Each structure stands twice: as C-alpha cells, then as structure tokens.
Amino acid sequence: MNDHRAGPADQLRAVGLRVTAPRLATLDWLDAHPHATAEQVADGVRRRLGSVSTQAIYDVLHACTQTGLLRRIEPAGHPARYETRAMDNHHHLVCRVCGRTEDVDCVVGPAPCLEPSASEGFVIDEAEVVFWGYCPQCKAARA
Amino acid sequence: MNDHRAGPADQLRAVGLRVTAPRLATLDWLDAHPHATAEQVADGVRRRLGSVSTQAIYDVLHACTQTGLLRRIEPAGHPARYETRAMDNHHHLVCRVCGRTEDVDCVVGPAPCLEPSASEGFVIDEAEVVFWGYCPQCKAARA
DNA sequence: AGGCTTTCTTGACCGATTCAAGAAACGGTG
DNA sequence: CACCGTTTCTTGAATCGGTCAAGAAAGCCT
Numbered sequence: 001m002n003d004h005r006a007g008p009a010d011q012l013r014a015v016g017l018r019v020t021a022p023r024l025a026t027l028d029w030l031d032a033h034p035h036a037t038a039e040q041v042a043d044g045v046r047r048r049l050g051s052v053s054t055q056a057i058y059d060v061l062h063a064c065t066q067t068g069l070l071r072r073i074e075p076a077g078h079p080a081r082y083e084t085r086a087m088d089n090h091h092h093l094v095c096r097v098c099g100r101t102e103d104v105d106c107v108v109g110p111a112p113c114l115e116p117s118a119s120e121g122f123v124i125d126e127a128e129v130v131f132w133g134y135c136p137q138c139k140a141a142r143a
Numbered sequence: 144m145n146d147h148r149a150g151p152a153d154q155l156r157a158v159g160l161r162v163t164a165p166r167l168a169t170l171d172w173l174d175a176h177p178h179a180t181a182e183q184v185a186d187g188v189r190r191r192l193g194s195v196s197t198q199a200i201y202d203v204l205h206a207c208t209q210t211g212l213l214r215r216i217e218p219a220g221h222p223a224r225y226e227t228r229a230m231d232n233h234h235h236l237v238c239r240v241c242g243r244t245e246d247v248d249c250v251v252g253p254a255p256c257l258e259p260s261a262s263e264g265f266v267i268d269e270a271e272v273v274f275w276g277y278c279p280q281c282k283a284a285r286a
Numbered sequence: 287a288g289g290c291t292t293t294c295t296t297g298a299c300c301g302a303t304t305c306a307a308g309a310a311a312c313g314g315t316g
Numbered sequence: 317c318a319c320c321g322t323t324t325c326t327t328g329a330a331t332c333g334g335t336c337a338a339g340a341a342a343g344c345c346t
Contacts, residue, residue, distance in 0.1 A: 018292060018343050038333080053295050058334070063293090074219035079333060093265050102263045120245045122236050124276035133267035161312050161323060181302080196326050201303070206324090222302060287346105294341070303331085310325070316318095 015067035022052050026060045027084065030070065034083045035092075035101040041082065075099060075130065091129040097138035104131060158210035165195050169203045170227065173213065177226045178235075178244040184225065218242060218273065234272040240281035247274060 008027035029044035064070040071086035078099035151170035172187035185200045207213040214229040221242035
C-alpha cells in the first residue's frame, strides 16, 4: 500500500511502470551506488544482466526520473548523476575536478533558502543548492 | 588603479589579457545583455564587428571567465550563460522551459546557505543556489 | 493463451563545446 | 616606429553526453 521500504518491483508498479530486468537492476544498482552516472549505471547493470543497450539505460533513467523514483542531478561541466533518494530535497556537494557527489542534508532548518527576494514574475517550484569544492583525493592530487 | 567603473579595455589589461575587438565587443554585449548564451554573444559581437569565428567567441568567454571578468552559469539542460556581474555571489532564477535566467540577490543575509552540515572531507569554496520555475511567458504558453 | 501496449535493440544523429594547426594581431622593446 | 615573441583568432575536424526513430521483443491484462 505504501512504497516505504517497498522493493524496486513494487515501486515500479506503484508509478505505473512495467517491471523489467533492466529497471530492477538499475534501481538496485543506484540504491547501492548513489550519484552514479549513466555510464556507471550501464556498467553495473551489464555486470548483472549481461548485454543491455545504452539506450535502454537512458530510457530507464528517464522513465524513473519522470515518475519520481529517481532524481537526476546535473552538475555544471559533468555528466548527469542519478540517485534513489528522490523525495526529500536534500542538497549536494560536488568535486570540481572529478565530479564526485555527496549528499548534504538541509542546512538551515527544513526549507533552506527558498523564497528569493524578487521573483520577476516567475513561478518558482524548487531551490537547488550545490556546494562546490574539492574531494579529498583530488585535493591531494593537486598538491 | 581600481577596476571599479573601469571600461572593458582597462578591465582586460588589469587581468593581463590583451585588448582585442572581439573581447571588447563581448564584454560590452554582456553588460547590456546579461545571461546570454555563447550563441547569443556571437550574434551580438558579429552584429558589431562583422565576421568573428565561433571559436574566438568561446576563447574570449573562456579567458574572461578564468580571469574573473565573467561568470559562467550552466543551468542543467540548457547551454551555458555568461554575465559580467562576477564578483558578488548572487544567485539565479532559471526558467525550466526556455532557460531564461534572472539575478536573485542573496536571500538570507550576506552568506546564505554556506557551510553544509557534513562535508565528507571536501574543501568547499562556493555555494551555488538556483531557483527553478517558469517564466511568465512559458507559464502562459502552457495554459 | 491472445493481443495491445510498453519497453528494448540497433544505428543514425544532434547540439554544445573543445582540440589542433597555422595565420594574424597585440604590445613591449630597441 | 618597426621588430619580434607571444597571445589570440581562423579554419576545420572531432568529441562527449545524450536523443531520435524504427522495428523486434517482452510485460501484463483478460
């Protein structure tokens, strides 16, 4: 009834998507490897299923993103990354060099910087916060 | 001595870049048309100078971004945009449909959401905030 | 099991941007 | 003020991440 702690198959059914091997493998892989790129997901899924087309991976990621099962993050200058933590709007910490991405929970209480001063007639529905910096590895590599 | 209110030529000299027609035209155009894409900059520059290679535009934008004369914004799913307001870290309001971008001054006092809760060993040097929504035109078009 | 619809495979294609080589232009110097 | 070395611009090809399109295969409702 609820999709809290529901397996990937139930999650898919809950949003009206068919249950297929590429989709299950993608959701499983992303649960274990958050913030993976499409290419990394493809690698992981193929390791489990054998041959799967690149297009299928993109289709799966797209379908799951649109239905809210996945969240897509697109850090400037890096390929898009995906994560299963899609419902809460937490933020991200991104390495400028390698693109490594980590979760950051909301900083200033529940709703962070939402509500800008002047909105120019825009209808705003999301405030995205990205912290930019250098991960430990890349920081060490440039010294 | 200071580059406050200095013309584009002085700004270029101040950061050690040669003064060339494509650079002056680019900075002028962006002063008048903030948040323009590379293509829009190319159009504007060509309107003033005649033929200028696309690569030259990218080189100019790159050089000026690296030296701090320009700031590059890269909204997910849209081509990069550039602006001359590079020094203060204000934020942006982006239309999901057309990519139109507007400035938003800092919301919660001077330093907004900087300093995340857990930083995973990262060295953080910037907090980027993007407000996503629909501009008046695109909002009207989908009704 | 049948049949409609969704999803996957294959392969071409795309936009935005970058790389690489040589020609042209800037600007400090004699 | 002409020279020369370095920076910048031109030309043309290439790259990356991702999308489009058509048909084959598979899911799932009855």
